[in-house]
Amino acid sequence: MRALHVILLAVTAMLLSGCGYNTIQVQDEATTSAWSEVVNQYQRRADLIPNLVNTVKGFAAQEQAVLIGVTEARARATQTQVNANDPASLQQFQAAQGELSSALSRLMVVVERYPELKSDQNFRDLQAQLEGTENRITVARNRYIQAVQDYNVTIRKFPVNLTAMIFGYDVKPNFTVENEAAIAAPPTVDFATPTAPAPTPAPATN
Numbered sequence: 001m002r003a004l005h006v007i008l009l010a011v012t013a014m015l016l017s018g019c020g021y022n023t024i025q026v027q028d029e030a031t032t033s034a035w036s037e038v039v040n041q042y043q044r045r046a047d048l049i050p051n052l053v054n055t056v057k058g059f060a061a062q063e064q065a066v067l068i069g070v071t072e073a074r075a076r077a078t079q080t081q082v083n084a085n086d087p088a089s090l091q092q093f094q095a096a097q098g099e100l101s102s103a104l105s106r107l108m109v110v111v112e113r114y115p116e117l118k119s120d121q122n123f124r125d126l127q128a129q130l131e132g133t134e135n136r137i138t139v140a141r142n143r144y145i146q147a148v149q150d151y152n153v154t155i156r157k158f159p160v161n162l163t164a165m166i167f168g169y170d171v172k173p174n175f176t177v178e179n180e181a182a183i184a185a186p187p188t189v190d191f192a193t194p195t196a197p198a199p200t201p202a203p204a205t206n
Contacts, residue, residue, distance in 0.1 A: 019159050019160060019162065019163045020154065020155075020157070020159070020160030020163050020164075021163050021167070023154055023160065024151075024154060024155060024160065024163065024164060024167070024169055027147070027150055027151040027154055028151060028169065030147045030150070030151070031084075031144065031147045031148050031151050031172060033147075034140070034143045034144040034147040034148075035084045035144055037140040037143065037144070038137070038140045038141055038144050039082075040140075041133060041136045041137045041140045042077070042097055042137060043078075044133050044136070045100075045130065045133045045134070045137065046074055046077060046078050046100075048126060048129055048130050048133060049070060049071075049074045049100075049104075050074075051126055052070075052107075052123075052126045052127075052130065053067055053070055053071060053107075055117075055120065055122050055123045055126060056107065056110070056111065056117060056123070059114050059116055059117035059120065059123075060110060060111075060113070060114050060117060063110050066103075066106055066107055066110050067107070069103045069106065069107075070100075070103045070104060070106075070107050072103075073096075073099050073100040073102075073103035073104075074100055074103075076096050076099065076100075077096040077097050077099070077100040080092055080093050080096040084172070084173070085170075085172055085173070086173070087173035090173050090174075090175070091173075091176070094175060094176070104130070111123075141175060144174075144175070145174055145175055148172045148173075148174045149174065151172060152171050152172060152174075155169050155170075155171065156171070
């Protein structure tokens, strides 16, 4: 009886392996790991912002509207609860992070008005860390996008799609990079001094 049980387990294992069950497990775990890295990098950015805001405030306290905008956008981004498997939740998270990116872009525009702030070593260190974090966010997000694409393609293939259906594995939502790029686009600001109209030439005298 025990031998029969072992044989049944072995046959079941082979069937599951042949129908893609193991592949689904590996790729599902890969998406979970990739998503954790995305969240970690966004959190890293959020952790840098309070020091950045305080440093800018020391040189440009009058820029209250921009500083408050960054602080409020950070609060919304960090308070947004996300379920990466729920399209609406992922979209809400993406929008909140995009709004924070936009607020940071406006802050960087303001910084251009203050040469002393731009030369401050503490600000330069924070700016370098923030730029490095933005790059890490891009890399982590792209890896997650690819992991989700690989997973979704796998569970749509026959006969793996049958295995996915039996065990309840659904297609995962993904980032919509185009929309986030639009949300995160920095505003167009022109600080050029308006040119005075050219004087009207005096009429020629004979």
